[in-house]
């Protein structure tokens with residue numbers, strides 16, 4: 001019996017996926033990106049320059065985030081000064097008032113002069129690394145340090161470019177509370193909801209390492225712009241935060257290994273580490289794991305948990321969206337013991353955190 005082969009997606013399916021993204025952007029504070037996506041949709045339906053690049057699409061346009069790939073390709077052209085007249089409309093690049101017809105002509109011209117470049121960008125899955133999530137992780141890390149009385153040794157899976165591995169180098173502002181050094185290269189602001197967690201200072205981190213199936217190498221040409229291109233251009237605060245974190249990462253070079261999360265955890269949790277709290281951390285990653293990776297990663301944590309002691313404790317700190325219609329939850333387990341607690345809920349990019357208590 002042969003396995004079902006997925007038919008390439010035709011124009012109708014592609015346009016539907018773009019319309020969904022337009023509606024999402026309109027409802028979520030991204031009107032400029034919605035406008036750009038409308039230009040993209042109209043270009044495709046009129047058989048413009050983008051059509052032969054994406055129709056038919058050999059995959060699932062929604063699952064492959066096709067709309068974000070095309071919008072990201074245009075943003076990347078703007079950021080790398082390939083976009084000609086199109087740049088004038090982009091926030092922070094020209095800020096010209098929106099003119100749909102002129103933008104449509106500019107998209108057609110920019111893509112026509114950069115065909116190979118755009119084709120190449122479209123082959124890559126959009127990759128992101130959201131530093132705002134550090135503002136959600138931070139009180140979780142501080143809780144682990146407080147409960148164990150030990151400095152932290154961090155293992156982050158699905159770390160992307162490693163920007164959240166440097167969370168203790170950032171400072172945090174939650175309303176009128178400030179945590180961290182006033183000289184920090186980046187201050188991340190988030191709204192705090194619920195009772196204050198009690199953190200006064202950032203805990204000590206003695207080691208940190210991350211893995212990713214495809215680690216993002218920030219030293220490669222155009223790398224920073226490629227990561228930034230998938231942030232919506234009108235989200236200027238998010239862009240500035242990302243740019244500052246990238247500058248720090250280019251200097252600090254957080255250690256990132258190319259590995260599947262499960263195999264990496266099995267290897268790195270094989271022996272307990274004395275005198276530190278080993279923390280396995282991840283944000284918005286679990287949903288991308290295969291069933292096998294989830295099962296093996298969980299088994300590696302449970303096995304390491306049974307070996308943990310008060311002098312060599314293990315913690316599992318995760319910010320994950322466990323169902324598509326649910327808000328991300330910050331969960332914590334600390335071994336010995338290992339009971340999983342939901343300690344906060346949060347906005348997916350860390351715009352706010354609702355502390356539920358440790």
Ligand SMILES: C[S@@+](CC[C@H](N)C(=O)[O-])C[C@H]1O[C@@H](n2cnc3c(N)ncnc32)[C@H](O)[C@@H]1O
Nearest residue numbers: 128129130158160212213214260261283285288
């Ligand atoms: C949505 S991104 C989140 C990145 C980062 N954790 C953040 O919050 O900004 C998901 C990341 O998981 C990585 N990933 C997916 N499956 C993986 C696996 N089996 N092992 C390691 N990394 C994986 C992807 O390459 C990608 O960098």
